Amino acid sequence: MSLLTPSSSAVDYTDMADADAILLRNDSVDVDGDRNPLIVVHSPGYSLQRHYKRGLMGTCVPLVLAAYYLLIWAIYLSPVVSPNNQNFGLSGAQLVLYSWMVLSIVGLDLGAYGFLDAEASMLMTTFWAAPNAWHLMVHGEHTWSGIDGWIDAVKSLFGRKRKSRRPGRLWWVLASVTALLFLALPLTGLTMELKDGYRKTSTAPNVIGQNWTTFNQRSGPALLTAAHNAWGLAVPPRVPGIGMIYTNSSKDRKNLIFSNLKVLPNTIPADPGVDEVFLAPQAYVPISGRTWGMMIRYNCTVVRRLEDFAILSRRNGSKSLPHWDTISDPDGLQAVNTYDVGPHTITIRSHNDTNYWAVSELAYSSELYGTDFFSHENSTQCYFNKREGAKNGYPGLEHDNILELAIWQHATNNDGLVNPPLPSGFYNFSIDTTVAGLSGAYSARSHTDASTFPMDAIGLQCKSSSAVGIAEVDGKTATYQKFERSDTEATFSFSQCAPRLSLAVPQFIFQENGATTSWAEDFFTSVEAAPLFLTAMSDDPVVPVTVRPTLLQASELRISLLRAYGTAAAQLMFDGGQGWSYSYSSQRHSFTNFNATSYEKARVLGQGPISPITAAVPLVLWAFGSCLISVLYGFERRWADTLDSFSLFQFGGDASDKVKEMSSFAVKDFTDHEQMIRLPGLVGDSRPGFNPGHVTLVGYSEAQKRKKYV
Known part of the structure; x- marks a missing residue:
């Protein structure tokens, strides 16, 4: 393209004998002040690139x-x-x-x-x-x-x-x-x-908790005592280490209503029960892979009618049911150990305080739980079957173990018992839900006279099941899959056997036997209900006496039993989960799980x-x-x-010829020049009929791409 390219209006093209010559009008002035009207440019033209x-x-x-x-x-x-x-x-x-x-x-x-x-x-x-x-x-x-x-x-x-x-x-x-x-x-x-987070490594994790080998290397009675103490003090059943409870991978964990599972460390849910979660040995960081652990499932519902019980509904048909409904001893109700309802057993306990009376009936399957309130060994009481030649083992996840509990209560605000008298608003003896059909089955006798008081009952039915085995866990999603039952190694006596979840709960909530035990008090403290009030006796002011201001509610009884199951699970798998520390890991069982890999703390990229x-x-x-x-x-x-x-x-x-016509061109911004609007804006060919053409601003003629231009 030639640099000497006046506008199309100022160009006069003339055919030349020399095909490569182009005659252009020249409006410039030479150094002598003379105009040279024509310049002949010899050029073959250049192709567009x-x-x-x-x-x-x-x-x-x-x-x-x-x-x-x-x-x-x-x-x-x-x-x-x-x-x-x-x-x-x-x-x-x-x-x-x-x-x-x-x-x-x-x-x-x-x-x-x-x-x-x-x-x-x-x-x-x-x-x-x-x-x-x-x-x-x-x-x-x-x-x-x-x-x-x-x-x-x-x-x-x-x-x-x-x-x-x-x-x-x-x-x-x-x-x-x-x-x-x-x-x-x-x-x-x-x-x-x-963000602060974790990234996967190939390192096998060091974990704390029980495994297949160590699960039964503990004293069964000691486990029950520890569980009873933690439950009675309302200690949350926390999972040690990072504290991750695994849920089924087929269920969306985000939709679970357990608030306990949303923040680490997790605690075993107390409400509304547990629908199959997997408890496994814990590391300080998330892990993924295969691990041995315990699968648990349990829930409890409040019973409103006698016929809604599966076992206690048949109590009146028992031939061994004690036929009395009032106390024969002014210090409290008679305690009767057990009576039979077909293949089931009902155990009775009584409780008496200064102004509070209670009696409980605990119903369970004799086949699954044994007889005499677990005082003898049961062949299926542990996570193996101790019966000689047994093939089926203990009842696992395929079988729900039923436990039913009814508690009759009565309390009095007789101000003659205490000094000074307590205000009327101090007592509240209402009950949220009673069992229709059981009211008056037991009565309490007054401390001061021969009058009796019919007792109302609250009731509960719990279903639970558990099994031990191996599953694949994912630390990212806190889920498990492919659970395979793998029973623990058999031992020879109950003292060397960790009891199954379904049997552990009824054993430790009534651990102390007898008519004057504090089993009723444990139900109150396990749900942090109103405590006993210490005052003085009316006839002897220097003698302290405790009075109960409220009755146990059916909803509180449900929470208490649910916490009992969670506490038992934490005790079985983690020895309670309290006080675990890597600094003193030798105090608890720790081992390396070579079938899993761990994550490490790192800065990760996130949303x-x-x-x-x-x-x-x-x-x-x-x-x-x-x-x-x-x-x-x-x-x-x-x-x-x-x-x-x-x-x-x-x-x-x-x-250039039109630019010269623009007044004050040098001192104005181009946006203020109306004359520029009159100039064409298409970058086209000013010589559409000739070859080579000339690229400049034209009104309508597009440049042919394969043509040559100067």
């Missing part, structure tokens, strides 16, 4: 940038969500975050870089061409790629400027696509952040305050728009790489 570098950049950079972010989203920002609010991630989190920060900084320039070549090609088409030279100057400054240009464009829509001064369709397309990138990149930074899709949508739209424009126009032949200042200098030279 393709500029592949920018085309490839405009096509590939958006794809790579969007693909990299989507990859980060898929690998780092879409991990399995931990239901315990734990963060899990992969290695290289910091490198990924910092690399994206660098790409975000240069991404804006990279986005505009590929657009510049497509812009030049599009300006050579009549559809996308600038309406006039004024709009071409706007493109020359690439105002579509920055906030200043967008603000001016918006102002032009609502300002007083004429419609002809508003940006053309090409400007709006380029600005819209670029704005998507301006929106997407800051949002991507808000979708990711470094930020906004969802990744919020940034991915504009980023993908920008990438698609950029690639589409670059593919369609980025590889087209054009007069120059981009619409740069040199191109504008050339076009200005071609239009």
